[in-house]
Amino acid sequence: MKYIRLLALVPFIGMLGFLPVVNRVTPFVFGMPFVLFWMVLWTVLTSVCMAIIYKLDPTIQKED
Template sequence: MKMIYILTLVPFIGILGFLPFVNRIEPYVWGLPFNMFWMSMWVVLTSVILGIMYKLDPRNREGDQE
């Protein structure tokens, strides 16, 4: 297994692993309860991580012929 695929575990751990620790309403961040902000932040971060994985994956290079 390639090392860049390990990056898929980061959102999984961030969302499900830390959810019991951030399950609270206070403080409010940008007008959202902290739990809702946490989930919204991870939706954005998951997209960023997948974009990084796409750029690092050698199978997505232009000009490669298989």
């Protein structure tokens, strides 16, 4: 189950790895240039990834 922590690399790869590919202005999404939308999207998805890691990581001890 240690491999669940590799999920933390997904936002890093999504934000910085694909930035040269999505670096354009012309398609506007929700009134934002595409590159800005991409960063906002990955900011939200980072929180989702961290929540999944928190729920699935067995080394986190829950206090009752």
